Amino acid sequence: MHPLSADGGSGTRSLLGRLLGHHATLAVVLGLLVTVAGITWNTNSAAGSDAYGYVSQVELWLRGDLHIHQPFALDVPWPRGPWTFAPLGYWPSPDGRRLVPTYSPGLPLLMAAVKALGGHCLMFWVVPITGGILILATYGIGRRVGRPLVGLAAAWIVATSPAVLFMLMAPMSDVPASAAWAVAVACLLGDTRRGALLAGLAASMAILVRPNLVPLAALLALWAGWRDVAIGRWRMWSTSRALSFGAAASVGAIAVAVINVRLNGSPFLSGYGNLSHLFDMTSVQPNIRVYASWFVATQTPLALLGLLSLAVPARVVWRTPQSRQARWVLAGCVVVV
Secondary structure: OOHHHHHHHHHHHHHHHHHHOOHHHHHHHHHHHHHHHHHHOOOOOOOOHHHHHHHHHHHHHHHOOOOEEOHHHHHOOOOOHHHHOOOOOEEEOOOOOEEEEOOOOHHHHHHHHHHHHHOOHHHHHHHHHHHHHHHHHHHHHHHHOOOHHHHHHHHHHHHOOHHHHHHOOOOOOHHHHHHHHHHHHHHHOOOOHHHHHHHHHHHHHHHHHOHHHOHHHHHHHHHHHHHHHHOOHHHOHHHOHHHHHHHHHHHHHHHHHHHHHHHHOOOOEEOOEEHHHHOOHHHHHHHHHHHHHHHHHHHOHHHHHHHHHOOOOOOOOOOOHHHHHHHHHHHHHHHHO
16 A cells, blocks of 8 residues: 555544544434424424414413314214314314314424414424433433544434424424433433432423333333343432332323313323223334345345344444443333334
């Protein structure tokens, strides 16, 4: 090899090494770029049925009444009259005289808070901002397990994911839910009670945004409890991370139950159906088949290597003690979802 080529290669590696040494700064820049991209190419409108359901619910929260009163629907001379006057994103209340939202309240609540503070247009920034938070939380998970460069690489993969970029541009709950769960995991991987409390609050928001993912909170609580037992912290409730996480996470679950009672007459009935319908075990096999095919189609088969690494016990992959502990909760999240 020519000496100049060798020097050039060495210089390139040195520059790359210096850049990677600023991994936290790079993660922040990456998160900002994702947020700016989301704001720049955002639809800024309710351009679809799901988006309409979320955006219109914002107005109901600001009005202070989640019911749309239309008693005339019971007087029409055809069957199931109230249903014919229910647009996508709404369904009749138990008495049939009112319409109530079917979509979960978390994203509309966030957008309502931002709209009250900054106006109508600013509320469409909520999803892009949570996209940036998702990138930073992904990096944070890598940093928590002692592998910040792995976290940066993961953040890059998330930032360039077609699914993430597509959902970043519309007022939909996919990105906010992902961001909230990523923050919960990143905070819980710390070793402080405050971190567990913050993780529980993030899980509460995640449950409000997507109640059907509530089993993830149970998984995180079990993992935190196992950690408490492993280091003898379970004997003192005042220092238990599991109790701190569980208490904070339960706020979101209780809030969803109260809203369900108010709107649908039962804590176990939401716009998505009852709990037995949401968590029907017969759905597991088709979900695995569909999720696997879509995952490969959108992320390429190379992404399967990341999932396979969760099952590899070798220290070559999980080099730090923190990562070997975290492997179980990360694998559990994949299985539960």
